[in-house]
Amino acid sequence: MKPRCYNAPMDFYTGAFLYIVIVLSAVFHEYAHGLAAEQLGDDTARQAGRLTLNPFAHLDLVGTVLLPLLFIFTPGFGFFIGWAKPVPYNPYNLRDKKYGSLKVALAGPASNIIIAIVLGVIIRIAMPFSLVSPLAIQLIAFVAYINIVLAIFNLIPVPPLDGSKVLFDLVPSAGRTLGRLGFIGIALALIIAFYVLAPIAQIVFYIITGAHVGAIL
Numbered sequence: 001m002k003p004r005c006y007n008a009p010m011d012f013y014t015g016a017f018l019y020i021v022i023v024l025s026a027v028f029h030e031y032a033h034g035l036a037a038e039q040l041g042d043d044t045a046r047q048a049g050r051l052t053l054n055p056f057a058h059l060d061l062v063g064t065v066l067l068p069l070l071f072i073f074t075p076g077f078g079f080f081i082g083w084a085k086p087v088p089y090n091p092y093n094l095r096d097k098k099y100g101s102l103k104v105a106l107a108g109p110a111s112n113i114i115i116a117i118v119l120g121v122i123i124r125i126a127m128p129f130s131l132v133s134p135l136a137i138q139l140i141a142f143v144a145y146i147n148i149v150l151a152i153f154n155l156i157p158v159p160p161l162d163g164s165k166v167l168f169d170l171v172p173s174a175g176r177t178l179g180r181l182g183f184i185g186i187a188l189a190l191i192i193a194f195y196v197l198a199p200i201a202q203i204v205f206y207i208i209t210g211a212h213v214g215a216i217l
Contacts, residue, residue, distance in 0.1 A: 015072040017139075018146070023064060025147050026084040027055050028115065029108040029154070034087040036107035040100050042093035050087045058084045086160075105165035112151035119144040120208035127211065141216040144209065148201045153193050158185040 031053055034045030045051040050058070059065060063083035094100030119140050126132045132140075157163035164185070167174055202213045209216075 032107040032111035037089035041095040102169040109151040112147040
C-alpha cells in the first residue's frame with residue numbers, strides 16, 4: 001500500500017490534473033519497484049502482469065479511485081490521499097540477499113526523483129530563454145513538485161511506506177518495532193508530512209530546478 005498526499009487548494013481543473021499526475025507518477029513508482037526486483041533476479045512482478053506502465057494494472061478501487069476522488073473533489077478537504085496496489089516481489093529470489101530488498105524499496109522514490117530531475121533540467125534550460133510559455137513551465141514545475149513530494153513522503157520511515165523497508169534493512173530491530181504500528185503508522189506519516197514535508201520538498205525543488213516553488217506555481 002502506498003499512501004499519497006498533497007496539500008493544496010483544489011478547483012475542478014487543478015484537482016483533475018493533480019489526480020492524473022499522481023496516478024501516473026504512482027504507476028512509474030510501482031513499475032520501478034518491479035523493474036528493480038527483476039534486475040536483481042526476481043520476476044514475480046512480470047509473472048503477475050504488474051511489470052507494466054499500464055495504469056489499470058496498478059489501480060486499487062478504494063485507494064486509487066474512490067478515496068482520491070472523494071478527497072480532491074469534496075469542498076473543504078484541500079488534500080489528496082490514496083495508494084496504488086503494491087507490486088509483488090519475492091525477496092528470497094533476489095541475488096543480493098543483504099541489500100536487495102533495500103534496493104527494491106528505494107527504486108520507487110528514486111523513479112519520482114528522476115522524473116523531477118528531468119523536468120528540472122527542462123525548467124533550467126527553458127525558463128531563462130523563454131523557450132516555452134509560462135503556462136507550460138507551470139505545468140512542468142507542478143509535475144516535478146508532485147514527484148518530489150511523493151518521493152519524500154514515501155521515504156518517511158514508518159510502515160507501510162518505502163522508508164520503513166529501508167530502515168528495516170539498515171536497523172532490523174527498529175524495523176520490527178515499527179512493523180507493529182499498523183494504521184497508526186499511516187497516521188504518523190500524515191502528521192509528519194503535513195508539518196515538515198512541504199519545506200523539505202521546496203528545498204529539493206530549488207536544488208533541482210534553480211527556482212523557488214512560489215515563483216512558478
